[in-house]
Amino acid sequence: MVDAAGPLIIIGGHEDKEHDRVILRQVAKRLKGGRLVIATIASHEPDGYFESYRQAFADIGLTDLVELYVNERAESQSPEALSLLDGAGGVFFSGGDQLRISSQIGDTPIEKRIRELHRAGGLIAGTSAGASVMSETMLVNGPSAESYRIGELHMAPGLGLLRNVIIDQHFAERGRYGRLIGAVAHNPRLLGIGIDEDTAIVVEEDRFLVIGSGAAYVVDGEGSTHSNIAEARAEQALSMFDIRVHVLSAGDTFAIKERRPACGGSDNPSSLQK
């Protein structure tokens, strides 16, 4: 459930920056005035990230961009860093390590200002690590391309802009079904959302729309009838029955509170990506 009126655009990584730019166009479209702050905090080596977004957005008519980078947590307390958010209409978190975002800006004036912006209707977007950090409890590390084994997952508190869900990214590309199911097994109160590369969910109020070229997977453990996560020995493979999965592609929508998908004329996705 979303804190406030501002939309969230949560991207599975590797969004197209050179061709149709379906996802970046949505970012530009939903920025209702004001500058876009490109937060490259997740990266240890941010040089180049900002420039690539500057070019990608310039070609589609969005030029008022500024980079927010924080090398050390102390900088998140500085008025200089905070002033970068003056006049901002939205924030876009680029990729890297989600733990850098939460540890560098968590509970600082910068985080507070970003929350205020969101509550006031501002756009918050994030890709890859910037997607994961949207969750209340976020996935930090866990095995890709293998089944989930008990004890293998590293989770941490995220920014919590989207509640009651846990996000994973680069989803099909890195074979992350196992770990997302493992995360949901810990507490099926959280709805698992796995987002492919060049794919995003646009969250408005309690509903999201899928855009981009891949799929978004919803893993719903509410009706699950068994899991061995609390009983099994570490390193044993997970066992979990009766998981409900939805595969959503461009144009499909999902009601988060009701946990129900709806198809949106997906035979004509271009009309939904404008």
Added chain:
Amino acid sequence: MVDAAGPLIIIGGHEDKEHDRVILRQVAKRLKGGRLVIATIASHEPDGYFESYRQAFADIGLTDLVELYVNERAESQSPEALSLLDGAGGVFFSGGDQLRISSQIGDTPIEKRIRELHRAGGLIAGTSAGASVMSETMLVNGPSAESYRIGELHMAPGLGLLRNVIIDQHFAERGRYGRLIGAVAHNPRLLGIGIDEDTAIVVEEDRFLVIGSGAAYVVDGEGSTHSNIAEARAEQALSMFDIRVHVLSAGDTFAIKERRPACGGSDNPSSLQK
């Protein structure tokens, strides 16, 4: 549903051949007398496969092995090849290309003899390509590590030793969720079964037991409420709602006809792997 009384051991590839050999021990245990025929037909270059199984089985006390290889389909008609199955108690299909198995031995005296052996209670095992070929309709080719796109899957008739299911292997390791869901979307009559590496299902009558170190995934599309597979344009990502998924690990069982899993004391898997 199984044709007959013989067990099937369907392995997701890369079964341990050097350490505990949980899966190969099951193969040896369920071979009720007679020799084991190692069918290396799936491979274009079978040299080495037989030798590796010969060593792996010898260490656990199974020494009466023979290799069945067919380079050209014509050889499947020869009495010499057929005679390799005389006195066989079981057949083990090694990995490679499942289309080589079906195209080289499909509708030949060799296939007929293998079916008869199975119906008479003989063991049939297969790993990787040898696992896929067990299905009635088998997966041949399709993208790994990406979401299923309409039109991307190559399916073909398999040996059909296990009916009403479609098998995929190297499942979590190669990120094959997307393609198995895509296969099931074509006709949810087929139950999708995805098997991890070093993991197997042991099918007896209408039920299977999971053994090995990974997981077996069941993708059940029976209650699915929507799919775009017939409407969508080629190359569009699949959309499919309300798929039921079960993640099974060592000791869990599954009733194929009833489509229901049961947990089998998975906190003590060793007792089930004997």
